[in-house]
Amino acid sequence: MIDYHSVRQQVIDTSRKLADEGFLKGTGGNVSVRVSGEDALAITPSNQDYYRLNADDICVAAFDGTHIAGTLKPSIETGFHSAVYQARPDVGCVIHTHQDFASAMSLIAKPIPALFDEQVRFLGRSVEIIPYAPSGTGMLAKQVRKSVQNHHNAYILKNHGALCLGPTPERAYHNVLLLEKAALSYVLALCADAKVDAIPFLIREIAFSKLRSEQKKIEQQLAGQKG
Ligand SMILES: [Zn+2]
Numbered sequence: 001m002i003d004y005h006s007v008r009q010q011v012i013d014t015s016r017k018l019a020d021e022g023f024l025k026g027t028g029g030n031v032s033v034r035v036s037g038e039d040a041l042a043i044t045p046s047n048q049d050y051y052r053l054n055a056d057d058i059c060v061a062a063f064d065g066t067h068i069a070g071t072l073k074p075s076i077e078t079g080f081h082s083a084v085y086q087a088r089p090d091v092g093c094v095i096h097t098h099q100d101f102a103s104a105m106s107l108i109a110k111p112i113p114a115l116f117d118e119q120v121r122f123l124g125r126s127v128e129i130i131p132y133a134p135s136g137t138g139m140l141a142k143q144v145r146k147s148v149q150n151h152h153n154a155y156i157l158k159n160h161g162a163l164c165l166g167p168t169p170e171r172a173y174h175n176v177l178l179l180e181k182a183a184l185s186y187v188l189a190l191c192a193d194a195k196v197d198a199i200p201f202l203i204r205e206i207a208f209s210k211l212r213s214e215q216k217k218i219e220q221q222l223a224g225q226k227g
Pocket of ligand 1 (some may be wrong): 098
C-alpha cells in the first residue's frame with residue numbers, strides 16, 4: 001500500500017496553523033492537499049477537532065469520490081476540493097475557511113477589486129463571489145469548478161465563507177492571510193462611504209501576469225512528467 005503519511009501530515013500542519021489563527025471557527029472549514037502523481041487528495045475529516053487529529057485520521061480519496069485510506073468520514077466538501085484539482089493542475093492545496101472578514105464580504109454580492117499589488121500577485125485580478133449553493137452539494141462543486149477557471153487563487157462563497165488555493169500548503173495559507181487583509185480593508189473602506197480606489201490597471205495586469213506565468217510553469221512541468 002502507498003504511504004500517504006507526508007501528504008496527510010501536511011494537511012494536519014496546515015489545519016493547525018489555520019485553527020491557531022482562528023480561521024476555521026471550531027470544526028468549520030476544511031483543508032486538502034493533492035496527492036502528487038495520482039488523481040487523489042488528502043482531506044480533513046468531517047466535523048472533527050483539528051487539535052485531536054493525527055495523520056492516520058486524514059482521509060485519502062480519489063477525485064471521483066472513491067475511498068482510498070482513513071477511517072473517518074471525509075469532509076462534506078470533498079466534491080468541490082476535487083473539482084478544483086481537476087480544473088486547475090497548478091493547484092496543490094485547497095483551503096476552505098469561515099474567516100471573519102471574508103465571511104462578512106460573502107453577505108454582499110460585491111467582488112473585492114484589485115486593492116493592493118501583493119493581493120493581485122498572489123490572489124488574482126479580483127476576489128470574485130461564487131454563487132450560493134448549499135454546503136456539500138454537487139451544485140456547489142459545479143459552481144466552484146466553473147469559477148476557478150479564471151486562474152485566481154481566492155474566492156468568496158456567497159453566504160458561506162472563503163476558498164483559497166495555492167501551489168503548496170504554505171502558499172495557500174499565505175493566500176488565506178492576504179484575502180483576510182483585503183476583505184478587512186475593503187469592508188472598512190466601504191463603511192467610510194467614500195470612493196474606493198483600486199490600483200492602476202497597468203500595475204494590476206503586470207502583477208497578475210507574474211501569477212499566471214508561475215502557474216503556466218507548474219502546468220508545463222506536470223505535462224513534462226506525464227511525458
Ligand atoms: Zn464551510
